[in-house]
Amino acid sequence: MNGNNNHQAEEAPIVLEARGITKQFPGVLANDRIDLVLRRGEILALLGENGAGKSTLMNILYGLYHPDAGEIWIKGEKVTLHSPGDAISRGIGMVHQHFQLVPVMTVAENVILGEEVTKAGGYIDKRDANRRVRELSELYGLEIDPTIEVDDLPVGLQQRVEIIKALYRQADILILDEPTAVLTPQESNELFRIMHDLTEKGVSIIFITHKLKEVLAVSDRITVLRGGRSVGAALPSESTEASLAELMVGRKVILQVDKDDARPAEKVLEIKDLEVLDDRKHRVVKGLNLEVHAGEILGVAGVQGNGQREFVEALTGLRPIVSGKIFIAGEETTDATPREITELEVAHIPEDREKHGLVMPYSIADNMVLNRYYRPPFSRYSILDREEIAENSARLVEKFDVRTPSIYTHAGNLSGGNKQKVIVAREFSRPVKLLIANQPTRGIDVGSIEFIHNQIVAQRDAGVAVLLVSAELDEVLSLADRVAVMFDGQIVKTLPIEEATREYVGLLMAGSEA
Amino acid sequence: MELTAEPRRETTSWLIRNKWTVVFGVIIAGTIFAALDFSCNNLTCVTAVLSSSLRQSTPLILGALCGVIGERSGVVNIGIEGQMLMAAFVAFLANVYLGNLWMATLIGASAGAFMGLLLAWMAVSLRMDQIIGGTVINILAIGITGYFYIPGLTTQGKFAPITLGPLADIPLIGPVLFRNGPITYLAIILVFVLHYVLFYTRWGLRTRAVGEHPRAADTVGINVYKMRYINVILGGALAGLAGAFLTLEGVGTFERGMTNGRGFLALAIMIMGKWTPIGSWGAALLFGFTYAMQTQLQFKGVNLPPQFIGSLPYILTILVLAGFVGRSRAPAASGVPYEKE
Known part of the structure; x- marks a missing residue:
């Protein structure tokens, strides 16, 4: 999708302006005199690393935090936002990175929550609520069934519910916080289409991300934050990934991991027909087969929630296995304890570093x-x-x-x-024979990512078998020697890196047998 | 790529989806009939057992309602027992010194509400572990009521049953349903009122949202703390009403530790009722029935140790919890203190 449309050029009126926003947290100056301008009907990308101050700034604009200094102007009026309620009533809507939806309630209930239309005695007419949501979804081209429980919706549609929630509150300024983090490439493209449709209808969007490709693909203007300051504004037409990365990090960054060809040797990890249950006793790994050889990086690509977590936990002895077999360096470890597995010279970088690492x-x-x-x-x-x-x-x-x-x-x-x-x-x-790395660089700064990627490649070159599981397709594509695509608890395809194009892998990740 | 993936939808019939509930219900109904058949040989006896069941269920359902609205808003209330006991004591004293049963009821409920406020303060404001908070309530109630207990106080009596005109003359149903004390009637009304409020009104939607996903509720401008405070305090008042029932309508006097585990049974009843008022009422009636049977069996002189018969409700509790806990689902944020970012 190519969205470098500058049709809403400079003449569109300013709907939101932040002047000199400063916010001090104990020990950190999270926002340091940040200026930001959003015009009607445009998509402004807010680019920055984790810790650059993006979330703080957005939480200030949404009334969750109060700035120590600075002014916020909405539609030509200076405002003080005491709470999200204030922001909402001024037309600001936010789609949080972690969806704020009640899973056991229906789409319509989630949409109206907090802004319910009631009859006598506080009675909520569910049919009326469903009708309102249906009308909204038709108006903005966001197809959804209001009577389904959110729990039963795929992630992409849950995000749609969040957008409808904001529109129901008559938001015309939409803040999307890392909206593509949980989506497949195809779902992301669908989201970008929706974003464009919304801007056509006069909605202005702030799109927060650290993914350079997306910024270039959808935004009208770009503001880059680094270390709490706004370090530059750019137009997508005049920027490249490299130039944005440099702005974002403050120095030249090598985006491509520098590595030689792999020299795979003997088989180190072998998994046969693995089946594993999740915490709710649902089968989420459904007959998974995989092999990893010494001296290669096998990257497992897949949208989050397709059984990767349970798969890795089973592999490292943290979760019981229903059926199937696992062999590490020739020894069966199907029922081995985590320590027994560790002693076989297996290294594990867990998905959740704070909980398990x-x-x-x-x-x-x-x-x-x-x-x-x-x-x-x-x-x-x-x-x-x-x-x-x-x-x-x-x-x-x-x-x-x-x-x-x-x-x-x-x-x-x-x-x-x-x-x-x-x-x-x-x-x-x-000494390590097998490295199991699950989301090794999630949510960390570019400098650390670079360092960790180099460490992983160095291990590979030293003859370690590396199993890399990541929801960041770019990470898999830049590190792996072979790519295995995981969908619905199975490896649907394993292919050499030369054949793994973004589009093809993206389709496989979405479960289509392309 | 089309994004309108088919959502998972139940297509099977109600009967098949709820087959275990149905099977369980049939077994329970059968057992009730068998028990009645075994222990009674005339209609008067059946009527007596059934109306005793209803009376016995009153404090249980009130306690369970307290648990339901607390947990639905995200606060586990293990202090129902203490709230009941405290209210029973205060209501009794009020009756002794004021001589007005209605005033005493109100004061009892207020005492429960005050204990609720205490729990809410610990659970919501101090973000204490809610099990510890509830235990504090229980120990506090046992200590206070034991210390200030005055033996030999007498009252002006207790609530007499109110007969609801011709309805009370319907055979079997009449004497069971329409010849009860005012707190029993109130409890039944509250079951339906709370069920309606919880599932059909704005208040209920917000309460449930706060108990399932408080952050989501917060981001749409719902005051999580306020919702939890009010629900827990109201719950305390319900538990207080249960306590008042014991001293003002049931027994007529106060004894040390007279709640005798009813507050904990109420939690089991809440779980069996799947955190709904009407479901809990069914469960409470079942437990009330075991209490009634216990008396009836002893009365009939069944050749079983009285300790065994006396333990029936507790055995049932274990069975119910073992059979139901796995299958029913507590509100997701129940027991988790909420902290604003």
């Missing part, structure tokens, strides 16, 4: 020996050797460039990128 209230030093603390040299006769542990972590902090005031800092106080580096350091600090 680190112990938040422990120091960095302790976190760095979680996989080996019970053995010499870190402990003898069940007594920990504090000196060894400290030396070990001092060495790793240096080697893996963990930015921390001290090795005794609690893991919970580190930034996302540094947390991830602590995990990587721990996992790579001993």
Whole structure:
């Protein structure tokens, strides 16, 4: 989709303006004199890394935070937003990154919640509510059945409900916070179409993202934030991915991972007909087959929620297996415990670093020996050797460039990128045969992503078999030597990287046998 | 790519979808008939057992309603027992010193509401673990009522049954349903009122949203704290009403620890009733029936140890919880303190 339409050129009236917005949090200046202008009927991309201040700024515009300094003007009027209610009544609607929908309620109930039209005694006429939602969805071309429970909708349609929710509140300024994070490429394109339709009808959109491709594809103008400041404005027609990345990070970034061809050797991981249940006892991994060889990176691409989490948990011994077999380095590990698997020289970078990767209230030093603390040299006769542990972590902090005031800092106080580096350091600090990396760079800064990607490639070159699971298609495509596409609990296709085009993989991710 | 994926939809009939509920219902109904048949040989006895069931169920359903609106708004109330006990005590004292049953009822309900306020403060404002908060309530109630208990107080009596005119003359149903004390009538009315409010009104929609996904409710301008406070306080008043029933309509006097686990049974009843008022009423009637049977069996001189008969309601609780908990689903945010960003 090519959306570089500058038809709503500079002459369109300004609907939202932020002047000198400043917000101080303890220890961080999250927003530092940020200016932002949104014109009627345009899509303004707000680009920045995690921690650049995008979310803070949007939460200020949505009335969730109050700025320490600065002014907000909406449609030519200076306003003070005390709460989301204030923002809503001024026509601002927000689609949060994590959908704010009640899963057990219907589409219509979710849409009207908080703005219910009632009859005597607070009675809600459900049929009337359904009719209103249907009218809205027809008006804006957002097809949806108002009587379905949100729980039963695919993610793309849940997002549609969020948009309808905002429109129901008569929003004409729409803030979309990382809206494509959970979508397939095709669903993203559908969203971009909707965004264009909305701007045609006079809605103005702020589109928050860190994905450069999308910015270039849909926005009319771009504002880049870095370290809490707005560091530049750009037009898509005059920008490239590289120029935007440089603005965003503040230095030249190598977007393409630099690596030689893989030299795959013996089989290290073999999975046969794996079946696994999720927490609700539904079968979500449905007969999965996969092989990973030493010296290659196998990237598993797939939209979140297609069984990847359960698959990796089963692989690492964290979740029981219903049927099927797993072999690691020739040994069957189908019913092995996490420690037995770890001892087979398996490294694991878990999806949720705060829940499964680190112990938040422990120091960095302790976190760095979680996989080996019970053995010499870190402990003898069940007594920990504090000196060894400290030396070990001092060495790793240096080697893996963990930015921390001290090795005794609690893991919970580190930034996302540094947390991830602590995990990587721990996992790579001993001999590894198999690396299982699930979403290794989710939500971390570009600098750390670059570092971790290089570490993963270095492991591969050292002969490690790497299983990379990621919902970021770009990550899979830039790192992997072979791509396996996961859909609905199965690997629907495995193909060499040369044949894995974005479009083809995208179609496979959406479940169509193209 | 078309995005209008077919949503998962139930196409099977109601009977098949709810087959376990149906089977369970048939078994229960059969057991009730068998039990009545076994222990009674005339209609008077059946009437007596059934109206005793209804009376026994009153504090249970009121307690369960307290649990329902609390959990629907996201606050687990394990302190129902304490709220009931406290209210029973206060209502009794009010009756002793004021000599007015209606005033005493109101004061009892207020005492429950006050205990609700205390729980809400701990659970919502202090964001304490709600199980601990409820336990505090229970221990507090046992301590206070035990310490201030005055033996030998007498009252001007208790609520007499109100006969609802000709309705009361209908055979079997009449004496069971239309010859009851005022709190029992009120409890039945409240079941239907709360069911309607919870599922058909704005208040109910917001309460349920707050209990399922408080952040979502917050982002559309609903005050999560306020909703939880009000629901928990109202719940406290309902538990208070249950306590008032015990001293003002049921027993007529106060004894130490007289709630005897009813507040906890109420939670089991709430779960069996799938967090709905009408469902809970059904469950409460079933439990009331086991209480009534217990008396009837002892009266009949059945050759079973009285301890065993006395434990019937609790055995039923275990069975019900074992059979139902897996299948019914609590409100998602129940028990989780909410913190604004």
